[in-house]
Amino acid sequence: MALLEVDNLQTHFRTPEGINRAVDGVSFHVDEGETLAIVGESGCGKSVTSMSLMRLIAEPPGRIAGSIRFQGKELLQLSEREMRAIRGNDISMIFQEPMTSLNPVLTVGRQIGETLRMHQGLDKQGAEARAIEMLTLVGIPEPVRRVREYPHQLSGGMRQRVMIAMALACNPKLLIADEPTTALDVTIQAQILQLMLGLKRRVGAAIVLITHDLGVVAEIAERVMVMYAGRKVEEAPVTELFRSPRHPYTQGLLGAVPKLGSSLTGAARRLAEIPGQVPSLKGRIEGCVFAGRCSLATDLCRQVAPGLEEKGPRHIAACHYARKEAAAA
Amino acid sequence: MSAPLLQVNDLKKHFPVRGGLFSRKSNWVYAVDGVSFEVERGETLSLVGESGCGKSTVGRAILRLFDITAGQVVLDGQRIDDLSPGGLRSMRRRVQVVFQDPFSSLNPRMRVRDILAEPIRNFGLAKSAAELDAKVAALVDTVRLPRDALGRRPHEFSGGQRQRIGIARALAAEPELIVCDEAVSALDVSVKAQIVNLLQDLQREFGLALLFISHDLAVVEHMTHRVAVMYLGKIVEMAGRQQIFTAPRHPYTKALLSAVPVPEPGAIRNPIILKGDVPSPINPPSGCRFHTRCPFVFDRCRTEEPELRSTEDGQWVACHLKALPEAPGPAH
Ligand SMILES: Nc1ncnc2c1ncn2[C@@H]1O[C@H](COP(=O)(O)OP(=O)(O)OP(=O)(O)O)[C@@H](O)[C@H]1O
Ligand SMILES: Nc1ncnc2c1ncn2[C@@H]1O[C@H](COP(=O)(O)OP(=O)(O)OP(=O)(O)O)[C@@H](O)[C@H]1O
Ligand code: SF4
Ligand code: SF4
Ligand SMILES: [Mg+2]
Ligand SMILES: [Mg+2]
Numbered sequence: 001m002a003l004l005e006v007d008n009l010q011t012h013f014r015t016p017e018g019i020n021r022a023v024d025g026v027s028f029h030v031d032e033g034e035t036l037a038i039v040g041e042s043g044c045g046k047s048v049t050s051m052s053l054m055r056l057i058a059e060p061p062g063r064i065a066g067s068i069r070f071q072g073k074e075l076l077q078l079s080e081r082e083m084r085a086i087r088g089n090d091i092s093m094i095f096q097e098p099m100t101s102l103n104p105v106l107t108v109g110r111q112i113g114e115t116l117r118m119h120q121g122l123d124k125q126g127a128e129a130r131a132i133e134m135l136t137l138v139g140i141p142e143p144v145r146r147v148r149e150y151p152h153q154l155s156g157g158m159r160q161r162v163m164i165a166m167a168l169a170c171n172p173k174l175l176i177a178d179e180p181t182t183a184l185d186v187t188i189q190a191q192i193l194q195l196m197l198g199l200k201r202r203v204g205a206a207i208v209l210i211t212h213d214l215g216v217v218a219e220i221a222e223r224v225m226v227m228y229a230g231r232k233v234e235e236a237p238v239t240e241l242f243r244s245p246r247h248p249y250t251q252g253l254l255g256a257v258p259k260l261g262s263s264l265t266g267a268a269r270r271l272a273e274i275p276g277q278v279p280s281l282k283g284r285i286e287g288c289v290f291a292g293r294c295s296l297a298t299d300l301c302r303q304v305a306p307g308l309e310e311k312g313p314r315h316i317a318a319c320h321y322a323r324k325e326a327a328a329a
Numbered sequence: 330m331s332a333p334l335l336q337v338n339d340l341k342k343h344f345p346v347r348g349g350l351f352s353r354k355s356n357w358v359y360a361v362d363g364v365s366f367e368v369e370r371g372e373t374l375s376l377v378g379e380s381g382c383g384k385s386t387v388g389r390a391i392l393r394l395f396d397i398t399a400g401q402v403v404l405d406g407q408r409i410d411d412l413s414p415g416g417l418r419s420m421r422r423r424v425q426v427v428f429q430d431p432f433s434s435l436n437p438r439m440r441v442r443d444i445l446a447e448p449i450r451n452f453g454l455a456k457s458a459a460e461l462d463a464k465v466a467a468l469v470d471t472v473r474l475p476r477d478a479l480g481r482r483p484h485e486f487s488g489g490q491r492q493r494i495g496i497a498r499a500l501a502a503e504p505e506l507i508v509c510d511e512a513v514s515a516l517d518v519s520v521k522a523q524i525v526n527l528l529q530d531l532q533r534e535f536g537l538a539l540l541f542i543s544h545d546l547a548v549v550e551h552m553t554h555r556v557a558v559m560y561l562g563k564i565v566e567m568a569g570r571q572q573i574f575t576a577p578r579h580p581y582t583k584a585l586l587s588a589v590p591v592p593e594p595g596a597i598r599n600p601i602i603l604k605g606d607v608p609s610p611i612n613p614p615s616g617c618r619f620h621t622r623c624p625f626v627f628d629r630c631r632t633e634e635p636e637l638r639s640t641e642d643g644q645w646v647a648c649h650l651k652a653l654p655e656a657p658g659p660a661h
Contacts (some may be wrong), residue, residue, distance in 0.1 A: 015485070017477055041517045042489030096488040096515065099433040141381075141609035148347070156429040156511065157380025157544075179488065182514040183429065185379045185544050185601055186588040212489075212517045213545075215590030238595045256518040257592045258547040263571040269521030270529070271551055280475055 001053070001072060002029035003206045004053070004174055009066040011045075011052045018282040022048040024230040025066075030174070033200055037217045039240070040227035040254070041278055046210045047096055049227075050176045051291045053208075054093050055083050057234040070174065089119040092172040094180040096210075098159040102151045108135070108162045109147035112169055119170050139191050157183040164192060171203045178179065185255035193220050214257050218242060225312075226250045229278050229289040236315035246311045246322035248294045249274075296321050332406045333367040334538050335506055340364045340400035342386050346611065359610045360386040362562035363400075365637075368506065371536040375549045377585070378559035379607065384542045385429055387559075388508040391540070393417060394425050404506075408659065422452045425499035427512035429542075431491040434481040441469070441494055442479040448502040468497040473523055488515040496524060500531075506538045514545060525552050546589050550574050558582045561618045562610055564637055568644035578646040578653060580623050617649065625650060 011023040023039065023045040030036045038046050051057050052064050055075060068075040070091065075083070087093075095101040103111060108148060112134055113127030128147065135143035138161035149161055160183040167175060181189040197220060199205045209221060217224060217238065224241045226234040233307065234247040245251045252274040276293035279285055281302060288306050291297040300320055308316045311323070341364075343357040361383040368374045376384045390397045393409060402410040409420050428434040435444060445465045450452075469478055472493040483491055492515045499507050507528075513521045529552060531537040543549050549556065550570065557567040558579065566579040577583045584601040589603035591598055605622040608614050614621050620630040629649050637647040 013485070016480070039517075042493075042515070042520050043487040047487055055335075078530040097430060097432045097491075099430045139607055141607045142611060144607075145346070145611070150353070152589040153344070153346070156385060159430075161380075179515060183380065183511060183544070185377075186546065186585060186590065188380050188607075189544075190588055190590075190600065212515070212521075214518070214592040218592050218594040218596065219590045242592070242594050253518060254592075256522055258518065258522075258551050259592065260547050260550060260574070260586070260589055262547070262551045263574040269551060270526050271518075271548070273522040273526065277473060277475075280477070282477070 003032045003034075003071060004208075005067075005069040006049075006053070007067040007069075009049065009052060009064070009068065011048050011057060011062060011064050014061045014063070015282075020282075021230050021281045024281075026227070026230070028225055028232065028235065030206045030208060032173075032206055033204045034223065035200070035209060035221045037209045037211065037221035037224045038227060039211065039214065039217060039224060039228075041249075041253075042212075043278060044227045045230045046227060047178055050093065050178050050208065050210060053176060054087055054091060055080075056087075056093075064197070085119075088115045088166075088172075089170050090172055091174040091176065092167040092170065093176040094160075094164050094167045094178060096178040096182075098156070098183070099151065100164050101163060102159060104151055107148050107150055108154070112162070112166045115166055118171055119135070127130040130169065134169050135162070137168075137195060138162075138165045139188050150173070157185070157188065158238075160184060161188075161192070161254070165196070168195065170198055171199065171202065172205060173209070174206050175199060176208045176210075179212070180209070181211070181213070181216065189216070196220070214242075226253070230281055230286065231289055233290065233319070234315075234317040235308075236317075240312060240315055240323075244312070245316065246317040247290075247319050248296055249290050250317075282323065290319075312319050332403075334370045334372075334405055335368040335540070336401070336403040337367070337391065338365050338386070338401040340387065340390055340402065341398040342383075342390050343397070356611055359613055360560050361390065362610075362613070364559070364562075364564055365400075366557055368538050368540055370505070370538055371532050372555070373518070373532065373539040373541050373553045375541040375543060375553040375556045376559060377543065377546065377549060377556060378581075379561075379585075380544075381607075381610070383562045383610070384559060387526050388426065388540065388542055391472065391508060392424060393420075421510075422448075422502045423505045424508065425502050425504035425506070426508040427495045427499045427510060429510040430476070431488070431495045435491065435494060435498075437483055440480055440482055441474075444483075444494060445469070445497055445501050448498060452502055454501075454503060458591065463520045464501070465472060468501055469543045471500065471527060472497045473520055482556065484493070484541065487542050489517065489520060492516060493520075493524070504569060505536070506544070508540045510542045512541075513548065528552075546586065558585070561608060561613055563618060563647065565619065565647045566645060567637070572642070572644050576644075578588065578640070578644055579648050580625050580650075580653065581619050581651060583622075584630065617647075640644075 007027050009026045011229040013020040109131045112131035116122045116127045132143045132147050140146050221238045224238050228249050234250050256272040291301045304317045306320045308318045311317050342361040345355050445468050553570050556573040557564050560581050566582045588600045603622045616632045617630040617635050620626045635647045635649045637645050639645050
């Protein structure tokens with residue numbers, strides 16, 4: 001049995017201009033001890049998906065439908081009280097924007113400690129000691145002093161690491177990490193990725209990693225799910241996906257990754273773009289969601305939405321023209 | 330030659346912090362401790378370095394978001410670090426910032442239309458209501474947001490969309506210099522490319538200068554002219570793009586570049602792992618600040634601080650070593 005099973009997740013927002021279908025029928029699973037990466041264009045629904053798993057979408061204007069089973073339990077049917085016992089303990093989340101989830105008027109020690117006192121029944125001293133230990137683990141110098149500081153006294157990357165410390169403090173079974181290392185330099189990033197992998201080894205935790213950094217994906221993910229405009233468009237084991245992406249969006253994405261070494265070729269160059277824009281999520285999209293930007297699009301694409309089909313071993317993609325076997329190199 | 334657009338001379342910013350648990354004496358965080366650089370019109374200078382080394386503090390000092398401890402910030406020949414609030418007004422238009430934390434820098438109660446109209450109105454950049462509307466609409470197109478974004482409030486957007494609102498707001502003031510503090514870090518590769526290419530276009534067309542603070546070294550390598558590498562409140566190396574990326578001279582720069590993950594599963598890399606704890610800017614190490622973690626450390630490094638000196642080919646380096654050995658000595 002998978003640790004987490006998401007089936008036909010639909011998270012929509014009511015807005016004055018109509019319904020925003022931020023996540024529109026996404027299904028996936030994560031096994032115990034597995035790392036699943038979710039990648040995709042800005043605004044395609046990655047954070048909304050993860051906030052839905054935590055049931056942190058304000059309803060209204062949001063509305064979550066479908067099924068989210070964690071250890072066999074249907075999360076969408078739990079009461080808010082039952083959900084609170086799970087959040088931060090069994091499932092915890094590293095949020096994309098630290099400042100919005102840290103409380104500006106509490107010291108970072110209090111904030112890490114609060115989770116520990118609530119879920120692990122530690123007393124004040126015990127919680128502070130553990131908070132200091134966690135700050136040490138995420139590489140914050142002088143943790144004994146820092147534990148008494150407020151978020152605004154920390155650098156951007158330190159705030160991000162405080163949140164990581166908070167998320168890891170209770171040894172969750174499922175860690176949802178939404179852009180966990182955007183504010184970190186590559187050396188500290190490597191240290192944080194090791195910490196996350198350590199959690200996996202120690203307690204068999206599963207990780208859902210959302211990131212725009214395909215270098216990080218290549219480094220620690222086992223499987224990758226590609227989203228576009230609120231849908232899943234491709235999914236495959238990480239090596240397979242990087243070696244033979246089948247969906248034209250994924251191909252464009254991988255082709256646009258800037259790599260080190262560009263200065264060898266002389267003057268500064270333009271970065272590669274995928275031309276065009278994501279379609280509006282208001283109103284139903286007929287046909288393929290990528291058709292407006294796809295160089296292969298035909299009338300069929302514009303009329304009939306492609307379903308997710310098997311294109312290789314454990315490899316699925318939603319495209320009428322994606323080839324089944326690996327493209328001959 | 331005319332003066333550079335921005336000159337920063339021996340900038341220092343020390344924050345007071347509470348003393349240790351039982352001490353009543355207050356201490357200082359030496360966040361930025363003697364930093365000098367220049368940015369020319371039409372130039373991009375990137376500021377890179379470890380989390381907490383003082384990059385955002387440099388950016389905020391240039392914007393006069395607080396009083397600096399020592400040093401000078403000179404914009405177009407005029408000192409701005411000691412300007413009165415009245416004098417600051419015109420400088421505020423010329424220098425804009427895209428903050429590292431987009432959400433906390435956007436007013437949650439304002440709609441995007443008003444967020445973008447505010448600087449245009451404040452600085453009198455539109456002659457009529459129609460021109461104002463046109464400018465605001467052009468801005469959302471520029472940062473690749475849908476037009477219906479105008480009527481929405483910041484919380485209704487994704488992280489990367491919010492970052493783009495911050496970028497549009499900075500562009501609205503038609504500045505000469507933008508401090509981009511992790512301005513594109515929350516964007517996917519394609520939107521990131523669109524925004525970076527746009528900044529480069531503005532640079533070519535209007536001579537826009539950029540102070541580009543970023544952890545994304547591949548993007549920095551693609552678009553920057555020069556790079557300044559910071560470590561614990563100081564610049565340890567500064568040079569042209571190609572020199573930094575192909576022939577780094579400072580051991581920290583070398584370690585940093587070696588740790589960049591490669592977008593290729595199973596790729597073989599040889600990262601230089603920095604051992605030892607990250608030192609604190611409250612008690613910076615004696616001598617060379619990098620000596621507690623440097624794979625090449627020798628006696629002199631522990632007592633004598635290396636100066637930032639220029640080499641024959643215009644590369645600035647703060648290290649006692651004349652040349653970097655191929656590999657760290659056997660002692661490590
Ligand atoms: N509270 C809300 N009300 C209305 N629309 C919302 C709300 N929150 C998110 N959205 C919309 O849902 C869509 C998906 O947003 P989401 O935050 O999941 O994107 P994302 O994939 O995480 O992008 P990024 O990479 O930029 O963080 C976006 O179009 C966004 O504007
Ligand atoms: N308002 C403040 N009060 C006290 N200390 C501060 C304040 N702002 C920053 N600092 C300290 O100054 C140092 C440098 O912080 P800064 O934000 O400049 O780092 P940074 O290089 O931008 O790091 P990051 O890459 O993590 O964003 C840190 O030790 C930080 O804790
Ligand atoms: S279904 Fe058609 S439009 Fe969609 S990705 Fe495939 S080829 Fe392109
Ligand atoms: S001065 Fe010494 S410790 Fe500092 S970087 Fe150079 S070799 Fe390393
Ligand atoms: Mg997001
Ligand atoms: Mg910063």
